[in-house]
Amino acid sequence: MTTNLKTTYLTDKKFPFCPGCGHGISINALNKALQELSYDPKDIIVVSDIGCSGLIDPLFATHTIHGLHGRSPALGLGVAMGVAQKQNKKVIAFIGDGGATIGLQHILEAARRNIDMTLIVLNNLLYGMTGGQISGLSTQKYKEIIDFEKDVPPFDLIQLTHASGARFAVRVNAPNKIKDTLKKAIETEGFSIVEAASLCPSYGMKRMNELMEVVENENILEHKRPATKIVDQETPSLIEQSQVIETKFDAGLKKRKGIIIAGSAGGGAQSVARFLAIAGMYAGLNTTMKGEYPITVGTGFSVAEVIFDHKPINYTGLDKPDYFIIVTEDGLNKVKPKLHRDAKIYIDEKLVTDDLRYAFPELIVVPFSKMANRKSTALAAATYVLNKEQILPIEALKEAVGTHRLKDVFVDVIDKVTV
Amino acid sequence: MKTKTSTKTLIDGSKLMIEALVQAGADTFVAYPITPSNWMYKYGKQRFPQFYAAPDEITTFQWMAGMSAAGRLPATSSAFPGIALMVESINMAYAMELPLIVIITQRLGPSTGSATTGAQGDLAILNGIISGGYPVPVFSPSSFEDAWELSVRAVKTAVKFRTPVFLLTSKEMVMYQKSFDLSKLKPITKVERQKPKIEGEYLPYKADESLVPPFLPLGNEEHLVRITASTHDEAANIRKNDPEALANTRRLRDKFLNRIDELTIYNLDKQEGAKDLIVTWGITADAARDALLSLRQKGKKVDMLVVKSLLPVAPVIYDIIDRYDKVVIAEENLTGQYKEILYGNRPIKHIKQVNKMGNMIHPQEIIDAVL
Numbered sequence: 001m002t003t004n005l006k007t008t009y010l011t012d013k014k015f016p017f018c019p020g021c022g023h024g025i026s027i028n029a030l031n032k033a034l035q036e037l038s039y040d041p042k043d044i045i046v047v048s049d050i051g052c053s054g055l056i057d058p059l060f061a062t063h064t065i066h067g068l069h070g071r072s073p074a075l076g077l078g079v080a081m082g083v084a085q086k087q088n089k090k091v092i093a094f095i096g097d098g099g100a101t102i103g104l105q106h107i108l109e110a111a112r113r114n115i116d117m118t119l120i121v122l123n124n125l126l127y128g129m130t131g132g133q134i135s136g137l138s139t140q141k142y143k144e145i146i147d148f149e150k151d152v153p154p155f156d157l158i159q160l161t162h163a164s165g166a167r168f169a170v171r172v173n174a175p176n177k178i179k180d181t182l183k184k185a186i187e188t189e190g191f192s193i194v195e196a197a198s199l200c201p202s203y204g205m206k207r208m209n210e211l212m213e214v215v216e217n218e219n220i221l222e223h224k225r226p227a228t229k230i231v232d233q234e235t236p237s238l239i240e241q242s243q244v245i246e247t248k249f250d251a252g253l254k255k256r257k258g259i260i261i262a263g264s265a266g267g268g269a270q271s272v273a274r275f276l277a278i279a280g281m282y283a284g285l286n287t288t289m290k291g292e293y294p295i296t297v298g299t300g301f302s303v304a305e306v307i308f309d310h311k312p313i314n315y316t317g318l319d320k321p322d323y324f325i326i327v328t329e330d331g332l333n334k335v336k337p338k339l340h341r342d343a344k345i346y347i348d349e350k351l352v353t354d355d356l357r358y359a360f361p362e363l364i365v366v367p368f369s370k371m372a373n374r375k376s377t378a379l380a381a382a383t384y385v386l387n388k389e390q391i392l393p394i395e396a397l398k399e400a401v402g403t404h405r406l407k408d409v410f411v412d413v414i415d416k417v418t419v
Numbered sequence: 420m421k422t423k424t425s426t427k428t429l430i431d432g433s434k435l436m437i438e439a440l441v442q443a444g445a446d447t448f449v450a451y452p453i454t455p456s457n458w459m460y461k462y463g464k465q466r467f468p469q470f471y472a473a474p475d476e477i478t479t480f481q482w483m484a485g486m487s488a489a490g491r492l493p494a495t496s497s498a499f500p501g502i503a504l505m506v507e508s509i510n511m512a513y514a515m516e517l518p519l520i521v522i523i524t525q526r527l528g529p530s531t532g533s534a535t536t537g538a539q540g541d542l543a544i545l546n547g548i549i550s551g552g553y554p555v556p557v558f559s560p561s562s563f564e565d566a567w568e569l570s571v572r573a574v575k576t577a578v579k580f581r582t583p584v585f586l587l588t589s590k591e592m593v594m595y596q597k598s599f600d601l602s603k604l605k606p607i608t609k610v611e612r613q614k615p616k617i618e619g620e621y622l623p624y625k626a627d628e629s630l631v632p633p634f635l636p637l638g639n640e641e642h643l644v645r646i647t648a649s650t651h652d653e654a655a656n657i658r659k660n661d662p663e664a665l666a667n668t669r670r671l672r673d674k675f676l677n678r679i680d681e682l683t684i685y686n687l688d689k690q691e692g693a694k695d696l697i698v699t700w701g702i703t704a705d706a707a708r709d710a711l712l713s714l715r716q717k718g719k720k721v722d723m724l725v726v727k728s729l730l731p732v733a734p735v736i737y738d739i740i741d742r743y744d745k746v747v748i749a750e751e752n753l754t755g756q757y758k759e760i761l762y763g764n765r766p767i768k769h770i771k772q773v774n775k776m777g778n779m780i781h782p783q784e785i786i787d788a789v790l
Contacts, residue, residue, distance in 0.1 A: 007476075041643065042638070042639070042640055042641075042643060043638070044765055045637045045638055047485075057647065057657065058656060058657065060684070061643065062643065062647070063637045063638055063643055063644050063646070064644075064645045064646070064647075065485070065488055065515075065645075065646040066645075066646070066647040066648065066649060066657070067481070067484070067511050067515075067647075067648050068481075068507055068508065068511050068648065071477070071481045071508070071511075074477070074478045074481030074482060074485070075481045075482075075484055075485045076485060077481075077482060077485060078481055078482035078483060078484055078485020078486045078487075078488075078489070079485035079486070079488055079638075080485070081447075081469075081471070081482065081485065081486055081489075081491075082485060082486040082487075082489025082490060082491045082636070082637070082638075083489045083638040086638060089638045105475065105478065106478055106481070108672075109473075109474050109478060157699060161557060205630065230469065232446070232468035232469060233467075233468050233469070234439075234468075235465060235466050235467070235468065237442075237466075238437065238438045238440060238462055238465065238466050239434075239435075239438050239601060239604070240436050241651075242429075242434075242601070243428060243429070244425050244426060244427065244428055244430040244601070245427050245428060245429070245598075246424060246425035246427070247425070247426060274429070274596070277429055277596060277598070278429055280598070281427060281429060282599050285598070285599050286597075287429070287594060287598045288596065288597045288598070289429065289595065289596045289597075290591075290595040290596075291594075291595075292535065293535075295454065295534055295535065313597065314705040314706070314708040314709045314782075315589065315705045315706040315708075315709045315779070315781070315782050316595060316597070316705060317706075317778070317779045317781060318778075319781060336492055379458045384688075401559065
């Protein structure tokens with residue numbers, strides 16, 4: 001479709017704005033800017049949200065999407081990401097000063113991402129639909145006039161978006177500059193923002209000269225960074241990357257067994273549990289592996305559960321573990337409530353107290369911490385218990401560590417324990 | 420290590436769901452990190468053709484809605500604290516009729532609660548998540564096979580019904596690993612999005628008897644598209660409460676309820692002559708399977724209904740439950756949220772509830788309730 005100055009990007013609907021409202025000036029300026037840039041209306045997507053600025057939705061004879069208050073920069077960026085790989089598409093989002101206050105994070109995020117789109121902020125200094133309340137963009141001078149939060153400065157969207165990486169950020173007050181400013185913004189590849197100050201005759205400024213007195217600092221700030229391009233990545237199947245495990249050994253165990261490994265962060269309990277689960281599979285068993293640790297993953301306890309069974313495992317809870325392998329104090333404190341006399345409790349010699357001996361007379365005390373360094377104690381302990389209890393062949397455990405980058409270290413630990 | 424004979428691996432539900440979503444046609448993952456969705460985030464980044472790290476959950480959903488309106492098929496995963504932030508945006512996408520997928524990994528609430536403890540406590544929220552009481556499709560995997568298949572169903576449903584779809588799972592399904600036979604995974608056919616044939620003017624919310632309007636993306640070359648979340652008529656003109664706009668709003672409910680059979684997924688494990696029924700969903704189904712096995716070994720005749728499409732409630736669920744003299748509904752939350760959705764707060768004589776919070780329900784607790 002060819003376009004010329006007769007192409008309109010507006011429907012025949014009457015502007016819904018109050019007499020004297022400045023929003024209509026920006027709408028007409030955008031229409032003219034698009035005419036001069038000869039866009040196909042089917043290449044333009046106008047995004048709007050709630051408030052007086054949102055009343056523009058029915059006015060545009062382009063693609064339109066009309067969403068939630070304060071969210072048009074995010075919704076618009078989503079559309080921009082979605083059409084980024086198509087030719088010549090232009091996303092133009094509108095927001096008011098109230099919406100910009102809600103959606104400030106969205107605006108800064110769009111600025112730093114610098115994906116091609118234009119945001120037009122219709123700043124009439126206040127909330128027009130709900131009674132003239134002030135917004136985060138209401139200017140200092142205006143607030144002095146109405147004597148309302150005059151000591152709280154407004155957000156300077158142009159400086160904020162510039163600092164965040166916007167390619168083109170402009171505040172424009174004079175109505176006769178809006179069209180050319182919008183043209184430049186739309187032609188800019190990347191994120192552009194145009195803040196157009198305007199009148200709200202119902203609650204705020206009644207005359208243009210009043211507005212010009214309170215809204216100062218027309219500002220143009222630019223970056224040279226190129227617009228962010230979007231491409232689809234080719235990615236391999238996660239399933240095809242999964243390690244397939246075949247049965248190579250016979251399992252020693254006769255019926256379902258549950259093991260708890262209780263250590264500290266960084267001590268390898270989680271990796272060891274995974275090795276045990278894989279070793280169980282090499283021995284033809286069904287297995288589950290579950291880890292528990294504080295949200296601060298780098299400190300405190302690290303507890304892992306492993307279940308082995310010849311039969312399929314449905315319920316994965318481990319309420320009465322058969323074996324405890326306790327290598328650190330953090331681990332002991334965490335699993336203490338679960339300890340029971342029917343279980344075999346293997347514990348590092350340093351952790352044994354009289355109270356613990358009294359409660360569990362059949363504690364099996366082993367110098368785990370002397371068998372390997374701190375990072376490998378859990379592996380040494382698990383190897384010791386596996387070997388002692390004949391749950392799985394040690395060869396299955398060696399096979400399980402075989403794909404790890406530290407396999408030589410691990411095999412060495414296993415060999416030393418089982419000598 | 421790889422052999423031709425074995426198809427067994429150690430795997431988790433997160434990996435299965437992400438892989439199935441991508442194979443089914445979801446193409447963009449947007450998320451803000453939250454426990455217990457961490458593995459989804461990790462796999463989502465590895466596997467989706469596009470991945471975006473959003474600065475918060477409201478942005479997450481807004482980006483997804485924009486992408487969906489432009490023709491992509493986005494997915495996210497989160498937990499209650501993130502879902503709470505998304506609620507207004509979920510309503511927006513629902514009213515706009517945008518296909519997208521939301522995975523919820525349930526954790527113990529209220530509020531921040533306990534991030535690494537599983538739960539089944541967010542069903543009641545989904546039942547009322549759309550202002551005005553409109554239904555959203557909610558699927559809940561009860562096994563790794565379900566994690567795979569329901570993810571595909573979610574993609575299909577999102578496209579077919581032009582709607583957000585929820586996959587309601589739990590920490591215990593997506594953050595533990597289990598030996599699993601990959602040959603149990605059914606091959607996935609990618610959901611192809613047919614370009615609708617539009618004769619004459621395109622009205623973005625005019626639906627035929629399917630009650631689902633044909634979808635054209637923003638920016639397409641053939642027809643101008645208007646999309647809105649405000650109350651609107653077939654042409655997406657914003658209207659207040661005029662009859663045409665209200666009819667369009669009512670359609671948002673009817674499109675699901677009139678085609679409920681296409682949204683209904685369950686498994687009924689039957690035994691000749693059983694008068695007792697265990698009803699369950701999600702992670703508690705594993706305990707129920709063990710309970711069922713144990714009860715049957717003891718000679719007790721009992722059936723089990725695992726509900727996989729929780730919302731909207733299908734009439735067949737009532738039909739099945741009504742056949743039994745005694746029903747045990749087991750779910751890991753304080754009050755029995757699915758039971759309350761089915762029957763309200765009032766106790767029902769022949770229905771027993773097994774509820775728990777902070778820990779998974781043990782098979783023995785279900786056995787005790789049946790006996």
